Amino acid sequence: MSYSIRQYQAEDEHDVVALWNLCLPRDEISLNTFRRKVVLDPNFDSRGCYVAVGKKKIVAFLLSLCRHYPYFDVGMERGLGWITVFFVHPDWRRQGIATTIIEKSERFLAQNGVREIHISDYTPNYFIPGIDLDAHAEAHRFLRARGYVKLRNVYSMGRSLIDFSVSKEMMDRFRQLERGGFSVTVFEPRYTLRLLEFLRTNYPGDLYRVALDRLRENPECDEILVALRDDKVVGFSHFEEERFGPFGIDEVYGGRGLGPMLYYHTVEQMRKKGKHNLWLAWTTGRAKDFYHKVGLKVLRRHEIMKKVFD
Numbered sequence: 614m615s616y617s618i619r620q621y622q623a624e625d626e627h628d629v630v631a632l633w634n635l636c637l638p639r640d641e642i643s644l645n646t647f648r649r650k651v652v653l654d655p656n657f658d659s660r661g662c663y664v665a666v667g668k669k670k671i672v673a674f675l676l677s678l679c680r681h682y683p684y685f686d687v688g689m690e691r692g693l694g695w696i697t698v699f700f701v702h703p704d705w706r707r708q709g710i711a712t713t714i715i716e717k718s719e720r721f722l723a724q725n726g727v728r729e730i731h732i733s734d735y736t737p738n739y740f741i742p743g744i745d746l747d748a749h750a751e752a753h754r755f756l757r758a759r760g761y762v763k764l765r766n767v768y769s770m771g772r773s774l775i776d777f778s779v780s781k782e783m784m785d786r787f788r789q790l791e792r793g794g795f796s797v798t799v800f801e802p803r804y805t806l807r808l809l810e811f812l813r814t815n816y817p818g819d820l821y822r823v824a825l826d827r828l829r830e831n832p833e834c835d836e837i838l839v840a841l842r843d844d845k846v847v848g849f850s851h852f853e854e855e856r857f858g859p860f861g862i863d864e865v866y867g868g869r870g871l872g873p874m875l876y877y878h879t880v881e882q883m884r885k886k887g888k889h890n891l892w893l894a895w896t897t898g899r900a901k902d903f904y905h906k907v908g909l910k911v912l913r914r915h916e917i918m919k920k921v922f923d
């Protein structure tokens with residue numbers, strides 16, 4: 614069946630969203646989220662975004678990009694580029710469409726100085742942290758055949774909050790921390806400056822950006838919690854709807870139960886606000902072990918993949 618490939622155009626949005634939801638049922642997207650995270654991303658460049666057209670219909674889509682603007686402390690990430698999403702209509706697969714599109718996007722990225730492509734740890738507008746090893750096994754095989762290799766595994770995790778409780782042992786630990794001057798509280802505007810300062814020093818990338826965004830939207834946001842040592846902010850956690858994170862404490866105070874204390878208080882606040890479940894999109898390494906200990910189970914396994922050019 615014959616097809617042609619061209620750059621994305623504004624009128625394509627409805628068809629692309631419909632095809633997206635057909636091809637990626639685990640990662641459905643609304644039209645407005647598509648607009649917000651694709652076209653309104655300051656790094657969006659239609660020269661890196663393609664559709665395939667077959668029988669006058671859009672049958673494939675791919676989005677690739679690199680930074681044109683620095684992203685908080687993460688900066689420009691020069692030499693790095695991302696392919697954040699791609700899919701082909703089921704009736705049009707195994708005809709080389711994805712191969713043709715990905716080659717075009719690799720050329721576009723190379724012309725923009727990219728030496729390494731990731732799929733896809735792009736902050737803040739990633740859609741899926743990496744290739745979903747269970748739901749997108751076909752894509753994994755496709756990328757392997759195109760020379761992409763594993764960068765690392767990341768996991769989505771979650772749990773029900775209906776049966777949530779804190780053990781007596783944990784409560785004793787929290788009391789001990791309180792005696793040592795630590796506490797956890799729901800955010801109040803009087804913490805704003807101290808919180809932002811803590812984040813700028815300890816987590817100047819995405820955590821700082823999330824706090825800024827949420828507090829700009831609502832300077833009294835009660836979906837943020839802070840850990841305090843006396844009056845100093847030493848930890849931050851955040852949730853939105855049932856999605857937990859980001860989350861981080863000052864590493865100097867690690868290893869004494871402050872992380873669990875902040876986590877448990879955050880869950881209490883989520884429950885007070887009527888949430889029945891908790892999930893997080895992406896974790897890895899030691900953080901994954903921590904979440905496992907506090908009762909979260911792996912929901913999805915992803916592999917972030919990369920390809921390096923000489």
Ligand SMILES: CC(C)(COP(=O)(O)OP(=O)(O)OC[C@H]1O[C@@H](n2cnc3c(N)ncnc32)[C@H](O)[C@@H]1OP(=O)(O)O)[C@@H](O)C(=O)NCCC(=O)NCCS
Nearest residue numbers: 698699700701706707708709710711712749752754755758
């Ligand atoms: C992954 C996907 C885009 C591939 O599209 P496609 O147009 O069929 O890919 P191509 O025809 O260019 O495939 C090229 C090569 O990839 C490999 N490949 C692709 N699909 C494969 C499959 N189902 N099994 C084994 N290998 C496969 C093969 O090496 C293939 O070459 P071959 O056909 O000569 O054997 C498509 O399967 C898809 O849309 N999947 C769902 C969406 C998705 O998971 N996206 C990733 C998350 S963003």
